Structure formats: structure tokens, C-alpha cells
Amino acid sequence: MIALVRAELLKLSTTRLWWVMLLSTLLLIGVNLAFFIGFAGNAQGGLPALDTPEWAQLAWSAGASGRIFVMILGVVMITSEYRYQTITGTFLTTPRRGRVITAKLVAGLIVGLLFALAVLLFTALVVIPTVLFAGGEVSLTEARVPAIALGTVASLALYTILGIAVGALVRNQIAGIVGAVAWAYVIESIFLAIPALQVVGKWFPGGAAQSLMSIDVTPGARSDLLPAWGGAAVLVGYAVVFAIIANATTVRRDIT
Amino acid sequence: MTAIEIRNLSKSFGAVRAVDGVSFTVKAGTVTGYLGPNGAGKTTTLRSLLGLVTPDSGEALVNGKRYRDMATPLNEVGAVLEATNFHPGRTAHNHLRLLCVAAGLPVARAEEALGQVGLAEAAGKRVGGFSLGMRQRLALASALLGEPKVYILDEPANGLDPAGIQWLRGFLRHLAHDRGAAVLVSSHVLSEVEQTVDDIVIIAAGRLVRQGTLAELTTNGEKTVRVRTTGDGELAPALEKAGATVERLDGGALRVHGLEPEEIGRIVLDQRVVLTEMIAERSDLQKVFLELTEER
Ligand SMILES: Nc1ncnc2c1ncn2[C@@H]1O[C@H](COP(=O)(O)OP(=O)(O)OP(=O)(O)O)[C@@H](O)[C@H]1O
Ligand SMILES: [Mg+2]
Numbered sequence: 068m069i070a071l072v073r074a075e076l077l078k079l080s081t082t083r084l085w086w087v088m089l090l091s092t093l094l095l096i097g098v099n100l101a102f103f104i105g106f107a108g109n110a111q112g113g114l115p116a117l118d119t120p121e122w123a124q125l126a127w128s129a130g131a132s133g134r135i136f137v138m139i140l141g142v143v144m145i146t147s148e149y150r151y152q153t154i155t156g157t158f159l160t161t162p163r164r165g166r167v168i169t170a171k172l173v174a175g176l177i178v179g180l181l182f183a184l185a186v187l188l189f190t191a192l193v194v195i196p197t198v199l200f201a202g203g204e205v206s207l208t209e210a211r212v213p214a215i216a217l218g219t220v221a222s223l224a225l226y227t228i229l230g231i232a233v234g235a236l237v238r239n240q241i242a243g244i245v246g247a248v249a250w251a252y253v254i255e256s257i258f259l260a261i262p263a264l265q266v267v268g269k270w271f272p273g274g275a276a277q278s279l280m281s282i283d284v285t286p287g288a289r290s291d292l293l294p295a296w297g298g299a300a301v302l303v304g305y306a307v308v309f310a311i312i313a314n315a316t317t318v319r320r321d322i323t
Numbered sequence: 324m325t326a327i328e329i330r331n332l333s334k335s336f337g338a339v340r341a342v343d344g345v346s347f348t349v350k351a352g353t354v355t356g357y358l359g360p361n362g363a364g365k366t367t368t369l370r371s372l373l374g375l376v377t378p379d380s381g382e383a384l385v386n387g388k389r390y391r392d393m394a395t396p397l398n399e400v401g402a403v404l405e406a407t408n409f410h411p412g413r414t415a416h417n418h419l420r421l422l423c424v425a426a427g428l429p430v431a432r433a434e435e436a437l438g439q440v441g442l443a444e445a446a447g448k449r450v451g452g453f454s455l456g457m458r459q460r461l462a463l464a465s466a467l468l469g470e471p472k473v474y475i476l477d478e479p480a481n482g483l484d485p486a487g488i489q490w491l492r493g494f495l496r497h498l499a500h501d502r503g504a505a506v507l508v509s510s511h512v513l514s515e516v517e518q519t520v521d522d523i524v525i526i527a528a529g530r531l532v533r534q535g536t537l538a539e540l541t542t543n544g545e546k547t548v549r550v551r552t553t554g555d556g557e558l559a560p561a562l563e564k565a566g567a568t569v570e571r572l573d574g575g576a577l578r579v580h581g582l583e584p585e586e587i588g589r590i591v592l593d594q595r596v597v598l599t600e601m602i603a604e605r606s607d608l609q610k611v612f613l614e615l616t617e618e619r
Contacts, residue, residue, distance in 0.1 A: 073425075074421045074422075074424040077424055081418075083412055084412075153408055155375060155404055155405075160422055161425060162374045162391040162392075162396055321376040322370070
């Protein structure tokens with residue numbers, strides 16, 4: 068199994084996809100941070116001032132927005148094998164297909180962790196100088212920074228494997244990516260924005276990821292989310308259930 | 324020794340019976356040609372052997388095992404399927420390297436295999452820029468990684484230039500005859516494998532049509548002799564009198580059925596005509612193939 072996981076990591080490192088995705092992730096987070104900095108302390112924008120702990124919380128949690136990209140990365144990790152038919156060689160080398168899917172999930176977990184570390188490093192490089200420059204105090208142990216960092220790591224890692232499981236289920240690259248983006252930006256936004264629907268929305272992956280971050284920027288929203296551990300369990304649950312369904316259905320299909 | 328065994332294999336795709344009760348075996352140390360026109364079911368048979376397609380019924384075994392039950396399949400079977408099984412952005416060497424890692428083979432095998440198929444120079448190039456022939460060679464390299472004793476190749480000559488085809492023929496014969504491997508190679512062009520194979524299995528519309536050694540299949544065909552003389556038509560009646568059937572070809576030549584060249588020579592001498600051409604025609608294998616596959 069270790070060999071298979073190494074092979075999966077090699078598949079990623081020998082093509083360009085991973086750094087395109089990493090750049091996209093950092094770009095998205097950079098835009099978010101620029102927005103937070105630009106509108107900090109702005110009365111109309113409703114954002115706290117740069118030197119407040121509230122702003123630090125907000126800025127540190129920007130990294131979680133990268134989850135859409137690691138999810139796409141996860142989808143592509145498996146659908147590109149069908150697209151380029153490398154799945155043939157993969158299954159010829161490892162005919163027990165469940166082992167391939169498991170190795171991909173483990174590799175995805177590792178990649179998600181590495182992405183989270185890169186994201187946190189990038190955030191630190193932007194946030195720390197900004198706060199110091201604004202005359203605030205930098206503390207990596209207060210303002211819930213450790214909890215937020217942990218939440219970022221967990222949500223990116225779990226979203227990568229969620230993407231892999233979704234990819235295994237749909238097999239088609241375009242369908243997988245469009246489905247993931249539409250779900251995250253359209254369906255979940257609706258459920259998480261409308262209070263009456265939040266009862267359902269908190270059980271969605273996006274709601275679970277929000278609970279992992281559990282920051283108190285908008286007091287009151289809290290009670291509508293799951294506890295952080297519950298959010299993690301929900302995300303793992305989705306990934307595992309999707310992977311099991313995929314394993315019993317699409318992964319078994321004839322490769323012709 | 325039987326290396327590949329296919330027993331009563333059937334597989335349908337919807338209403339299409341792609342493979343319909345096919346049985347045959349491939350012995351170690353031989354090259355077996357698996358022939359059939361387009362859509363005959365060759366690819367489906369080979370993919371069933373490799374565990375990529377699940378047959379509806381019957382068995383497809385390599386070394387007495389189902390492919391899916393093999394612990395280290397790359398060490399037992401080398402497979403070449405379509406030439407498109409590569410990620411265009413990955414280099415040839417990296418493609419082989421990750422197969423080695425997944426299969427637990429030493430990574431040095433990647434370079435060795437690339438050298439064996441004449442791709443050493445292109446090792447660091449992205450596969451996206453490869454020609455069809457180079458892809459075929461790379462596919463063959465991946466089949467060689469585990470140094471298996473059984474090779475299953477689906478139309479491996481596709482996209483190769485004449486020199487490449489020549490090289491492939493030699494290479495397959497070397498694998499079978501010098502290294503004792505069992506080689507099963509499919510094609511829809513008989514002439515492509517005619518010079519390579521020891522045994523032939525012919526399939527059409529999913530059903531086995533004929534199997535045997537190359538010699539068995541070709542001697543079934545009829546021998547004919549083509550003659551051309553300066554005479555003005557005295558020869559044909561004389562040949563017919565001797566029991567031959569004579570076909571009059573364009574340009575005055577005759578195709579003689581049913582007489583040996585020596586008998587024809589004697590009749591030509593008796594008739595006192597000048598012989599300008601005499602060719603013993605071996606039964607055309609391609610014709611045999613067409614007849615066998617067209618009658619269904
Ligand atoms: N995935 C599939 N879905 C539906 N029909 C299929 C599928 N794969 C093969 N077939 C059908 O099964 C039959 C046999 O196809 P197969 O690819 O095995 O033939 P082949 O002998 O390899 O042909 P060719 O020389 O063109 O490669 C054909 O009628 C084909 O259309
Ligand atoms: Mg075919």
C-alpha cells in the first residue's frame with residue numbers, strides 16, 4: 068500500500084496540475100486577504116480594524132476558501148486517469164481496484180495537508196507584516212489562531228479526499244469539476260445563506276467545513292453549525308460513503 | 324506448456340454479442356496471431372484476459388490464474404493496448420517510473436525498457452509530443468518492465484513505419500523463440516502478422532472461425548500456376564485435356580488449377596510454344612482470411 072501511495076504522489080508530481088492548483092489557491096486567498104486589508108476598519112464594509120483580534124481571526128481563516136481548489140484537484144486526480152485512459156495501466160498494475168482508490172485517498176490526504184501548510188505559510192507572510200505595520204500585536208496562540216489553523220488543515224485535507232471520492236463516482240472530468248463548483252457556490256450558498264435552510268445546510272460539506280473553522284465573526288451564526296469534531300466527522304463520512312458507493316459501482320465497470 | 328487459456332468466453336455489450344463462446348490456448352514459446360476484421364471481438368477478448376472487462380461467462384486465464392488474482396501481474400503478463408494510455412504532460416521515463424513504483428519493481432527497469440524499445444533518447448520528453456509509433460514503443464516498454472513470460476498485444480503494429488514493423492516482428496519472435504515467452508498478438512491485417520506468427524486464431528463476429536498453425540491454414544488453400552507463352556491459344560485446350568481447369572487472365576496469361584508445375588512444363592514442351600513466364604502461386608493467405616471471415 069505504501070508503494071501505491073508513493074506511485075499516486077508521483078503521478079501528481081510528474082504533471083503540472085498540482086502547482087497550477089496551488090497557484091490558483093494562493094491567488095484566491097491573496098485576493099481575499101487584499102479585500103480584508105483594503106476594507107479593514109471601513110464602517111460600510113463592516114470589517115474590523117487591522118489591529119484588532121477580530122481582524123486577525125478573519126484574515127487567518129481566509130485559507131479555508133482554498134478548499135474548492137483542493138476538491139477540484141482531488142476530482143482531477145482520478146478523472147484524468149479516465150480522460151487519458153491511464154486508468155488501463157493503473158488497473159493492469161494493480162488489478163484490485165479498491166486498493167487503487169484507497170491509495171488515492173491516502174495520497175489525497177497527504178496532498179491536502181501539504182496544501183494547507185503552504186496556505187498557512189502564505190497567510191502568515193501576509194497577515195503578520197500587515198498587523199505589525201498597523202501597530203497591532205501578533206500572537207499565534209491567541210485570537211483562536213491555533214484552532215483556525217487546525218480547521219484549515221482539516222478542511223483542506225478532507226476536501227481533497229471528498230474530491231477524489233466524487234471523481235471516482237462520476238469518472239467524467241468536466242462533470243466532476245462543474246458538479247463540485249456548482250454544488251459549492253450555488254447550492255450550498257443558498258442553504259447556508261437562508262437561515263431557514265441552515266438546519267439542512269450545516270450537514271452539507273460546506274457547512275461542515277464552516278464548523279471546522281468556527282470563528283466568531285458573526286455572533287449568533289454559531290448555534291446553527293455543528294461542533295468542529297462533528298464537522299470533521301461529516302466530511303470524512305461523505306468521502307467514505309462516496310468512495311464506497313464508487314467502489315461498488317463506477318470503479319467496477321468495464322474499461323473498454 | 325499452456326500459458327494462456329480461454330474457455331468458452333462470452334461477453335455482450337447491450338444487444339451486441341462482442342465475444343460468443345470463444346475457446347483457444349496459447350503455448351509458451353510461440354507467437355499466436357489473433358485475427359479478425361474490425362469489430363470481431365479481439366479487443367474484448369484481450370481485455371477480458373487482463374481483468375479490464377468482466378466476461379458474462381467462461382474463463383480467461385494466464386498461467387492458470389485470473390488476472391485479478393495475480394499478486395504481481397507485471398511480472399507475469401506484459402500488455403500493450405491502445406496507444407493512447409498516457410498522460411500527455413508526463414515524460415516517458417516518469418510514466419514508466421511510476422509503474423515501477425506501483426508494481427514494486429526497481430526503478431532502473433524504466434531506463435532498461437526504454438533502451439530495449441529504442442526510446443532512450445526520448446526518455447525525458449513529454450509524451451504529448453510523441454508520434455503514434457513512439458507511443459506504441461512506449462506501450463511496449465511498459466509491457467517489458469516486469470520481464471514477464473506472457474505478452475498480450477492489441478494491434479501493436481498500428482502507427483509503426485515499415486522499419487518499425489520489421490523491428491517489432493523480430494522483437495516478438497525473439498521474445499517467443501529465444502526467451503520462451505508466449506505471445507498473443509491481435510491484428511485485423513493478416514499480412515502484418517503472416518511473417519511473425521507460428522499459430523493463428525481467427526475470429527469473426529465474436530465467434531471462433533478457425534485455429535491452427537500457420538502451415539495448416541495455408542496448405543488448405545489450393546495451389547495454382549500462372550503461365551504465359553508466345554503461342555496463340557493452343558496451350559489452354561491441351562492443359563484442359565490433361566485434366567486442368569484453366570482461367571484466362573488479362574494480357575494472355577493463364578492460371579492453371581489442378582496440375583503440378585512439372586506436368587505443365589511437359590505439356591508446354593509437347594505444344595512447342597515458348598514459355599515466357601511460369602509462377603507457382605502459393606495460396607494467398609489474405610484470400611483465405613477474407614473467405615473465412617466473410618462467410619459470416
Ligand atoms: N464498451 C462497449 N460498448 C458497446 N459496445 C462495445 C463496447 N466495446 C466493444 N463493443 C462492441 O463489441 C464488438 C467487438 O468489439 P471489439 O473492440 O472487441 O472488436 P475488435 O475485434 O477489437 O475490432 P477492431 O479491429 O476494430 O479493433 C463491436 O461490435 C463493438 O462495437
Ligand atoms: Mg480492437
